[in-house]
Amino acid sequence: xxxxxxxxxxxxxxxxxxxxxxxxxxxxxxxxxxxxxxxxxxxxxxxxxxxxxxxxxxxxxxxxxxxxxxxxxxxxxxxxxxxxxxxxxxxxxxxxxxxxxxxxxxxxxxxxxxxxxxxxxxxxxxxxxxxxxxxxxxxxxxxxxxxxxxxxxxxxxxxxxxxxxxxxxxxxxxxxxxxxxxxxxxxxxxxxxxxxxxxxxxxxxxxxxxxxxxxxxxxxxxxxxxxxxxxxxxxxxxxxxxxxxxxxxxxxxxxxxxxxxxxxxxxxxxxxxxxxxxxxxxxxxxxxxxxxxxxxxxx
Amino acid sequence: xxxxxxxxxxxxxxxxxxxxxxxxxxxxxxxxxxxxxxxxxxxxxxxxxxxxxxxxxxxxxxxxxxxxxxxxxxxxxxxxxxxxxxxxxxxxxxxxxxxxxxxxxxxxxxxxxxxxxxxxxxxxxxxxxxxxxxxxxxxxxxxxxxxxxxxxxxxxxxxxxxxxxxxxxxxxxxxxxxxxxxxxxxxxxxxxxxxxxxxxxxxxxxxxxxxxxxxxxxxxxxxxxxxxxxxxxxxxxxxxxxxxxxxxxxxxxxxxxxxxxxxxxxxxxxxxxxxxxxxxxxxxxxxxxxxxxxxxxxxxxxxxxxxxxxxxxxxxxxxxxxxxxxxxxxxxxxxxxxxxxxxxxxxxxxxxxxxxxxxxxxxxxxxxxxxxxxxxxxxxxxxxxxxxxxxxxxxxxxxxxxxxxxxxxxxxxxxxxxxxxxxxx
Numbered sequence: 176x177x178x179x180x181x182x183x184x185x186x187x188x189x190x191x192x193x194x195x196x197x198x199x200x201x202x203x204x205x206x207x208x209x210x211x212x213x214x215x216x217x218x219x220x221x222x223x224x225x226x227x228x229x230x231x232x233x234x235x236x237x238x239x240x241x242x243x244x245x246x247x248x249x250x251x252x253x254x255x256x257x258x259x260x261x262x263x264x265x266x267x268x269x270x271x272x273x274x275x276x277x278x279x280x281x282x283x284x285x286x287x288x289x290x291x292x293x294x295x296x297x298x299x300x301x302x303x304x305x306x307x308x309x310x311x312x313x314x315x316x317x318x319x320x321x322x323x324x325x326x327x328x329x330x331x332x333x334x335x336x337x338x339x340x341x342x343x344x345x346x347x348x349x350x351x352x353x354x355x356x357x358x359x360x361x362x363x364x365x366x367x368x369x370x371x372x373x374x375x376x377x378x379x380x381x382x383x384x385x386x387x388x389x390x391x392x393x394x395x396x397x398x399x400x401x402x403x404x405x406x407x408x409x410x411x412x413x414x415x416x417x418x419x420x421x422x423x424x425x426x427x428x429x430x431x432x433x434x435x436x437x438x439x440x441x442x443x444x445x446x447x448x449x450x451x452x453x454x455x456x457x458x459x460x461x462x463x464x465x466x467x468x469x470x471x472x473x474x
Numbered sequence: 475x476x477x478x479x480x481x482x483x484x485x486x487x488x489x490x491x492x493x494x495x496x497x498x499x500x501x502x503x504x505x506x507x508x509x510x511x512x513x514x515x516x517x518x519x520x521x522x523x524x525x526x527x528x529x530x531x532x533x534x535x536x537x538x539x540x541x542x543x544x545x546x547x548x549x550x551x552x553x554x555x556x557x558x559x560x561x562x563x564x565x566x567x568x569x570x571x572x573x574x575x576x577x578x579x580x581x582x583x584x585x586x587x588x589x590x591x592x593x594x595x596x597x598x599x600x601x602x603x604x605x606x607x608x609x610x611x612x613x614x615x616x617x618x619x620x621x622x623x624x625x626x627x628x629x630x631x632x633x634x635x636x637x638x639x640x641x642x643x644x645x646x647x648x649x650x651x652x653x654x655x656x657x658x659x660x661x662x663x664x665x666x667x668x669x670x671x672x673x674x675x676x677x678x679x680x681x682x683x684x685x686x687x688x689x690x691x692x693x694x695x696x697x698x699x700x701x702x703x704x705x706x707x708x709x710x711x712x713x714x715x716x717x718x719x720x721x722x723x724x725x726x727x728x729x730x731x732x733x734x735x736x737x738x739x740x741x742x743x744x745x746x747x748x749x750x751x752x753x754x755x756x757x758x759x760x761x762x763x764x765x766x767x768x769x770x771x772x773x774x775x776x777x778x779x780x781x782x783x784x785x786x787x788x789x790x791x792x793x794x795x796x797x798x799x800x801x802x803x804x805x806x807x808x809x810x811x812x813x814x815x816x817x818x819x820x821x822x823x824x825x826x827x828x829x830x831x832x833x834x835x836x837x838x839x840x841x842x843x844x845x846x847x848x849x850x851x852x853x854x855x856x857x858x859x860x861x862x863x864x865x866x867x868x869x870x871x872x873x874x875x876x877x878x879x880x881x882x883x884x885x886x887x888x889x890x891x892x893x894x895x896x897x898x899x
Contacts, residue, residue: 388596388866389593389862389865389866390592390593390596390597390862390866391593391597393589393590393593393862394550394593394594394597395544395545395547395550395690395692396547396689396690396692398686398689398690399554399685399686399687399688399689399690400685
């Protein structure tokens with residue numbers, strides 16, 4: 176199904192005035208309530224959307240926000256779009272476009288495909304900018320029409336992954352690794368070689384592992400050690416141990432075209448919550464179990 | 475004749491792979507066993523008849539028991555407690571741990587003992603600021619020496635005891651005295667070699683004394699149950715001849731009772747993780763390959779030459795076996811050597827005009843177990859311990875190992891020779 180077929184020009188709003196997030200959502204809901212006979216209209220819907228928003232943020236780094244609710248007995252999927260000419264600060268991101276989706280509790284795949292379609296739009300820089308700068312609803316719809324955005328059969332890893340993640344060279348020391356993790360607030364970094372090819376992953380546990388030498392890991396427990404200073408060894412070794420000495424490689428990799436179920440399968444099977452997404456030996460993204468939870472399961 | 479050549483060819487090829495380790499040795503040995511069947515050298519039924527199931531189940535039983543007991547933390551406790559009793563003095567720690575390791579190895583599996591003791595040794599020596607290498611090597615020596623003392627101490631003894639129907643008590647009566655003498659002299663040599671070279675500060679010793687050893691026993695009820703079952707096991711072994719039960723039945727019964735008494739959720743974990751299935755399959759393959767040599771009459775053909783070489787004299791044969799098995803077990807590994815030697819000795823046994831050829835078996839046990847101390851690859855315990863040392867930044871080369879092990883191994887074999895000579899001739 177083409178995305179354009181699901182969109183209604185009357186539910187696409189360009190907001191020239193500076194508005195708040197709540198005002199924007201309310202205006203979209205008002206429009207929806209004008210056009211559709213819904214059981215609970217604006218106030219109750221507003222409350223539900225805001226409740227859902229407070230549970231899980233739906234703002235993506237590209238400046239797209241997709242607030243949504245699932246309702247009993249709606250038996251439909253309604254999409255409203257709002258483009259504030261004055262971007263709105265939401266959770267450290269400047270939101271340039273709001274896509275409000277109302278869907279039935281039982282309609283899952285269509286909803287996910289719609290989200291995936293918008294995510295793809297947000298990653299296509301030229302199209303995304305054209306849409307944000309569209310003069311009016313007509314040209315907005317034209318851009319979507321020309322792009323011929325279709326539902327994919329399934330949502331894939333590329334739809335939900337974080338693109339262009341920071342990477343670290345395998346020959347860096349673990350001290351550099353620690354500094355990078357601290358600077359970027361990361362607990363997981365893909366490792367690349369001098370050619371930029373992916374060679375493994377490191378996380379905080381790999382770093383901590385240096386403080387617990389191999390012989391200690393072989394012991395039943397270390398509760399008898401009162402005077403042992405666990406990080407003494409780590410501090411001594413920080414400049415000597417290289418990332419490639421501590422990194423690990425998952426049994427199998429995730430590819431951007433993998434379906435969500437494939438990704439979940441690998442996560443559960445390998446007991447690993449974060450994966451580098453690899454295409455042609457290059458890191459194209461990172462996907463976490465939380466991404467799947469917030470963007471798919473609880474989306 | 476063709477069958478004999480095929481059997482010998484497979485045997486030689488398998489042993490080349492065992493030494494070279496070009497292919498996983500369990501796979502190659504087991505493949506060799508089935509190749510004999512594929513080549514119609516012997517039928518599957520006959521090949522399986524050569525597998526000594528008493529050995530296999532005795533080993534499984536002991537591995538299960540070890541798997542349960544190690545969960546109690548008692549071995550780590552023993553090592554740490556020893557270090558504290560030694561008041562943090564390196565030479566005292568080395569000597570006392572030698573005794574502890576030898577004693578544990580006499581009853582339980584050497585490899586698992588090493589996997590628990592070596593990490594503790596690295597920890598202690600790191601805290602003391604001294605090299606763990608001499609400690610690791612002396613512990614390996616202790617483990618192989620201690621393992622020689624009893625029927626269940628080392629796989630070669632299990633193989634011999636099972637093949638020749640020698641009891642636990644026979645081993646204690648014949649081998650333990652020799653091992654006590656060898657251990658005592660080893661301790662003296664270690665003292666002379668190291669006592670002047672290991673000095674540590676008071677501050678570092680104090681760190682060892684700070685260890686809270688009471689925290690190390692992680693499952694006291696299980697430890698008590700384990701002690702009860704182990705005591706019953708030893709009593710069972712001692713009474714083996716009188717109750718007319720084979721050692722595998724005694725060990726498996728004890729192991730299964732202990733398993734039932736331990737944590738029910740851990741049963742599968744112990745069976746999969748603590749039983750070394752790879753070594754068991756390796757043994758099964760060995761039994762089949764060596765069985766091929768016996769079945770085709772190869773052993774019978776070689777036997778007269780051996781008898782001729784020893785002039786049909788049991789004394790010369792026994793003393794020769796100590797050194798031949800000592801030398802070859804350090805290259806081949808004790809288990810493949812003993813599996814072959816058992817069949818060979820059985821074939822020459824009729825040629826000696828004596829009531830008992832048991833000195834040959836004691837010579838084989840002493841030679842093969844103690845010979846394992848010569849080289850880094852002499853026994854599984856050596857390989858595992860050196861591997862742990864390497865992973866922790868203390869690589870031990872072939873020659874470094876030999877530099878430390880040579881004197882004690884040579885002494886062990888000399889004492890064994892004298893012991894056999896004095897006691898049996």
